[in-house]
Amino acid sequence: MLRLPKFEVEKPTTVDETVALLSEKTGDVMIIAGGTDLMPNMKHELFTPKKLVSLAGVSALFGIREEAGALVIGAMTPLDQVANHPLVAERAPALAQAAGLVAGPQLRRMGTLGGNVMLDTRCQWYNQTYFWRKSLGFCLKKDGSACHVIEGGSKCVAAASNDTAPALMSLDAKLTFANADGQRELLLDDLWKSDGIFNKKVPPSDLLTEIRLPQREVKHLGAYGKLRDRGSIDFPLFGVAVRIDIDANDVVVDAEAVSVALQARPTRIRKFGESLVGTTLGSPEFEKGVQAAASLGHKQCRPMPNVPGDHEYRHAMVPVYLKRTILAAAAGAGPVHAV
Ligand SMILES: Cc1cc2nc3c(=O)[nH]c(=O)nc-3n(C[C@H](O)[C@H](O)[C@H](O)COP(=O)(O)OP(=O)(O)OC[C@H]3O[C@@H](n4cnc5c(N)ncnc54)[C@H](O)[C@@H]3O)c2cc1C
Ligand code: SF4
Known part of the structure; x- marks a missing residue:
């Protein structure tokens, strides 16, 4: 059984009180909201705060x-x-x-x-128990000096x-x-x-x-696509959100896609809208634009063996999920995910 280390909990009821508590003991104090990520991380000794400031009463x-x-x-x-x-x-x-x-x-x-x-960012070599991490010699992100994702790497890519x-x-x-x-x-x-x-x-x-x-000037359609092992619970192996802006005639005036679970930050797919802008939803030109946008995503989104799952499989799934998510957005449907 994994035990939590000892800690105190503060329960402020206003933003001012919360901020005052957080500025008191920087380093040893952490914010806890729902605790669904922080608690497992504390059990894994990834974080060992002396005090938690709970937001539940604010x-x-x-x-x-x-x-x-x-x-x-x-x-x-x-x-x-x-x-x-x-x-x-x-x-x-x-x-x-x-x-x-x-x-x-x-x-x-x-x-x-x-x-x-x-x-917090995630990695299959980091989100593990203390014992497991110790047996591997830890890693750059916590307690160690090497990265197990990029051999010889000096930067964490969780x-x-x-x-x-x-x-x-x-x-x-x-x-x-x-x-x-x-x-x-x-x-x-x-x-x-x-x-x-x-x-x-x-x-x-x-x-x-x-x-x-912010309020958007033009009508937009959107959808989210998520590749994961089990449809019922898992973190993303690849995630992508798509936004398509359209005019009154269903002509695409702008489009954006943002990916997650690839590198340390969520990332916009550059020039994603280029092949879609000017096409009418559902037209053959739109369909061609969708293929081009999916190929562009495949070139730019390069999974690493940081999160679980074979990274080549994750890479092969990028255009599949991107295409399905664009089509779901255009149809006012979604989300796109494995069940
Ligand atoms: C089995 C399992 C499966 C999960 N699957 C997914 C998944 O598929 N996708 C996913 O995105 N997440 C997943 N999670 C993680 C987690 O449940 C969610 O990300 C959840 O939204 C975290 O919110 P929380 O309120 O519980 O955050 P907490 O655990 O309370 O906090 C998370 C971090 O945010 C900080 N924090 C919280 N609130 C604030 C604030 N207001 N201001 C500044 N800092 C703050 C905390 O200090 C902490 O560092 C999973 C967790 C588990 C245990
Ligand atoms: S990317 Fe490397 S340094 Fe970062 S958590 Fe994973 S193994 Fe550790």
Whole structure:
């Protein structure tokens, strides 16, 4: 049986109290939201905080609302609510689908959108017990000095594995963080750095309070595709969110795709929209554009043996999932996943 190390829990009820607690003991203090990732990681001794600051009693961090045309989701909103909320389904279908594919039902009721955005990177050589990691000589990300994914590598390439991140990026989400100096807003694209040890530019002591999806000028369609071992629970082996903007005649005016579970940060597929823009949904030109976009994704998305699953198989699945996800978005359907 894996035991949790000893720790204290603080239970603030306001954002100000939370921020004060987090600025008190930087390093030894961690935020706990639903705890669905942090608890297993603490049992594996990947994190050994002396104190946890629970967000469960901070009511200001919960809920989904519209504000000046934007869709605003509190960081503590459970994934289950994100997946099933009518406003999210209508305004951000890829996000609703991605949230609905995180883990399994119990974990989606405990796990939060904020916790998903701030999720630690994952690697098959890292998300293991202390005993298992020790027998391998540990690794760069925790307690060791070598990487087992890239032999001789000096940089950790553990994978961003948060399903909602690509969907949020495809919708140009903005994040609000609070710390002792006040509040600041950040484009989600600007949160990441390509370092698997800690893939965020914002320190772990900053509190994510809400996620804001700006109002979009034109109509958009969206879907999320997720390759995983078991349809009922697993982390992504490859994930992709697609957004297609259309005009009143169903002509594509812009398109974006963002991938996850490949490298340390979720990544936009460059020039993804080029083959789709100007085509009409369902037309032969659109179908050709879909093939071209899937091939482009295959060239750019290069899985490494960081997360479980054969990386060549994962690579072969990239165009398959990309194509299915584009077609699902165009048909107002989705999500795309193995059952
Ligand atoms: C069996 C299993 C399967 C899983 N499958 C998936 C999956 O398929 N896809 C997936 O994406 N995830 C998966 N997860 C991980 C996890 O359940 C989700 O990512 C969940 O959304 C995490 O949210 P949480 O509220 O539980 O975060 P926590 O575990 O509480 O926190 C996660 C991290 O975020 C930080 N944090 C949390 N909230 C904030 C905040 N407001 N501000 C700043 N930092 C914060 C914490 O300090 C911690 O470092 C799985 C977990 C398990 C155990
Ligand atoms: S990629 Fe994996 S094995 Fe390599 S340093 Fe990072 S966690 Fe460790």
